[in-house]
Amino acid sequence: MxxxxxxxxxxxxxxxxxxxxxxxxxGPFVWMLMTSVTPQARLAALGVAVTPVDWSFENYIxxxxxxxxxxxxxxxxxxxxxxxxxxxxxSVTAAYAFSRxxxxxxxLLMLQFLLVNMFPVVLLILxxxxxxxxxxxxxxxxxxxxxxxxxxxxxxxxxxTSYINAIPRSLDEAAMTDGCTRLQALRRVILPLAMPGIxxxxxxxxxxxxxxxxxxxxxxxxxxxxxxVAIQTLIGEYQIEWGLLSAGGVVGALPAxxxxxxxxxxxxxGLTQGAVKG
Amino acid sequence: xxxxxxxxxxxxxxxxxxxxxxxxxxLTPAVIVTVIIVFLPMIEAVVTSLYEFMLFRPNxxxxxxxxNYVKLVQDPVFWITLGHTAIWIGLTVPLQMGLGLIAALILxxxxxxxxxxxxxxxxxxxxxxxxxxxxxxxxxxxxxxxxNEILLRLAIVQxxxxxxxxxxxxLYAVIATLTWxxxxxxxxxxxxxxxxIPRSRYEAAAIDGASAWRQFRHVTFPxxxxxxxxxxxxxIIWVANSIDVIFVMTGGGPGYATQTLPLYxxxxxxxxxxxxxxxxxxxxxxxxxxxxxxxYIARTSREVEx
Numbered sequence: 001m002x003x004x005x006x007x008x009x010x011x012x013x014x015x016x017x018x019x020x021x022x023x024x025x026x027g028p029f030v031w032m033l034m035t036s037v038t039p040q041a042r043l044a045a046l047g048v049a050v051t052p053v054d055w056s057f058e059n060y061i062x063x064x065x066x067x068x069x070x071x072x073x074x075x076x077x078x079x080x081x082x083x084x085x086x087x088x089x090x091s092v093t094a095a096y097a098f099s100r101x102x103x104x105x106x107x108l109l110m111l112q113f114l115l116v117n118m119f120p121v122v123l124l125i126l127x128x129x130x131x132x133x134x135x136x137x138x139x140x141x142x143x144x145x146x147x148x149x150x151x152x153x154x155x156x157x158x159x160x161t162s163y164i165n166a167i168p169r170s171l172d173e174a175a176m177t178d179g180c181t182r183l184q185a186l187r188r189v190i191l192p193l194a195m196p197g198i199x200x201x202x203x204x205x206x207x208x209x210x211x212x213x214x215x216x217x218x219x220x221x222x223x224x225x226x227x228x229v230a231i232q233t234l235i236g237e238y239q240i241e242w243g244l245l246s247a248g249g250v251v252g253a254l255p256a257x258x259x260x261x262x263x264x265x266x267x268x269x270g271l272t273q274g275a276v277k278g
Numbered sequence: 279x280x281x282x283x284x285x286x287x288x289x290x291x292x293x294x295x296x297x298x299x300x301x302x303x304x305l306t307p308a309v310i311v312t313v314i315i316v317f318l319p320m321i322e323a324v325v326t327s328l329y330e331f332m333l334f335r336p337n338x339x340x341x342x343x344x345x346n347y348v349k350l351v352q353d354p355v356f357w358i359t360l361g362h363t364a365i366w367i368g369l370t371v372p373l374q375m376g377l378g379l380i381a382a383l384i385l386x387x388x389x390x391x392x393x394x395x396x397x398x399x400x401x402x403x404x405x406x407x408x409x410x411x412x413x414x415x416x417x418x419x420x421x422x423x424x425x426n427e428i429l430l431r432l433a434i435v436q437x438x439x440x441x442x443x444x445x446x447x448x449l450y451a452v453i454a455t456l457t458w459x460x461x462x463x464x465x466x467x468x469x470x471x472x473x474x475i476p477r478s479r480y481e482a483a484a485i486d487g488a489s490a491w492r493q494f495r496h497v498t499f500p501x502x503x504x505x506x507x508x509x510x511x512x513x514i515i516w517v518a519n520s521i522d523v524i525f526v527m528t529g530g531g532p533g534y535a536t537q538t539l540p541l542y543x544x545x546x547x548x549x550x551x552x553x554x555x556x557x558x559x560x561x562x563x564x565x566x567x568x569x570x571x572x573x574y575i576a577r578t579s580r581e582v583e584x
Contacts, residue, residue, distance in 0.1 A: 015389055018389060021381045025381075025401055025402055028410075028413050028458065029402075031413070031424060035416065047422065047427075094308035098305075103302070109309065111575055114575060120564055121521070121540075122540040122541075122544050123320065123323055123557075123561065123564045124316065126323060126556055127326065127557070149315060150312075150315050153308060153311060157308060211404075214544070218548070228406050231406075242416050249408075252406060253409045256406065257401060
């Protein structure tokens with residue numbers, strides 16, 4: 001008897017508000033998705049096609065055939081993967097040192113990495129541009145990888161430190177009692193155990209580097225043009241082809257969004273830990 | 279007794295220097311790389327700000343001391359953009375936090391598709407800023423944008439509003455976009471905080487006959503206050519720094535209507551190639567932001583002690 005009103009009540013007070021929040025969050029993206037499957041001619045005449053009957057992949061076909069979008073995806077991939085590798089390699093040992101040793105200067109060095117993470121992009125972008133120009137690195141993958149690493153390294157040092165902190169110290173001590181040196185204990189015991197943390201940190205770096213725009217715009221050029229810059233160049237000179245642009249936006253956003261959805265549980269765990277403890 | 283306590287201390291040999299240097303060795307790669315790619319450029323930025331330096335005339339660089347800074351405080355655009363930065367941060371961060379709090383409270387309730395809802399709500403966070411900016415330009419479009427269409431149908435406006443072309447609405451339109459981009463971050467952080475509040479506290483409050491509002495004020499809010507403060511500080515820094523969305527949506531225009539301080543620095547350097555003055559603006563912005571950063575660092579350094 002009481003079951004039905006209770007269910008109604010739940011739907012009204014919980015499900016509907018939740019639906020509202022979800023629609024607010026994904027509505028604009030869904031709108032772009034629908035724009036991207038509306039043929040150009042229809043979009044100009046009647047507006048966005050809301051029903052699947054009128055959908056077509058015309059814009060996507062044009063995107064792939066008429067623009068260099070696949071090439072841009074490749075550049076983004078190289079830059080994001082490069083940033084990920086550089087960021088992780090440099091940070092793993094640093095994170096291990098912060099987690100396992102207490103040494104003079106530890107606090108200062110940790111705070112230095114935190115501080116670096118807060119530096120405004122706009123402060124670094126101009127001198128980095130001058131630096132890359134001097135070194136002849138403008139418009140290369142290396143320039144973008146280095147620029148993205150300014151964000152990636154401090155971030156992953158902090159993330160990895162908190163992941164390694166969660167691994168009991170007794171494990172390295174046991175390994176060392178069995179005759180491992182410190183570095184062997186790091187490689188054989190800690191690294192495998194920290195792998196989930198390393199992977200999710202890597203994914204986060206990849207996503208950030210893939211989505212990055214200002215460095216790519218300033219330090220890239222004709223040879224190295226990432227997806228985020230390429231999307232903007234889809235804006236025509238006289239009029240904006242929203243269908244084509246939306247298709248570019250959807251394709252450009254897809255890799256990062258999918259990775260994010262796959263890794264989100266662990267990622268969010270790592271990201272929120274610090275804030276909740278503070 | 280006293281002797282036996284003191285003995286082991288002396289018996290332990292001094293740790294070999296290799297062991298003591300090991301942590302520094304492990305840190306060297308990360309420190310060297312950050313010094314080269316962050317600290318050297320930063321010093322170069324401070325030095326550049328003391329020069330009159332146009333990118334297309336690199337040999338005509340002239341030392342002007344604090345001349346650029348004097349020019350900056352006399353520049354009316356500096357004060358305009360500083361004001362915009364204050365509005366920008368002052369509206370965006372509280373709006374993100376408020377919307378994030380509402381979302382977190384709703385998503386913290388029990389319902390069958392909660393996992394799916396939580397995953398979907400985070401999507402704006404994962405999208406590239408450029409995509410977000412273009413998407414909203416399309417939504418705000420004066421002729422064919424969906425926002426105007428909805429508002430016209432509901433008869434809220436009488437004629438289509440050129441949201442991004444009108445200097446009176448442009449800044450607020452961009453703020454709405456950034457609020458949308460950033461609220462999932464707060465929602466996720468606050469959700470984590472909510473889950474840390476023991477259920478027993480709510481039960482105790484319910485037994486005492488506390489109303490829903492009183493439960494929120496006396497149980498929920500104290501439970502997430504720490505998260506709100508940390509996430510809020512982080513977001514102030516992040517929102518202040520984020521110029522990509524504005525840059526793509528309006529480029530700072532119309533006029534200076536949506537120009538914030540860091541965007542002004544970027545545009546000066548990029549379009550006018552005036553690196554000396556652009557860097558000066560960037561350094562000034564960094565100094566101002568440093569006040570917020572100091573708060574955040576002080577908060578976090580308690581963590582590091584352990």
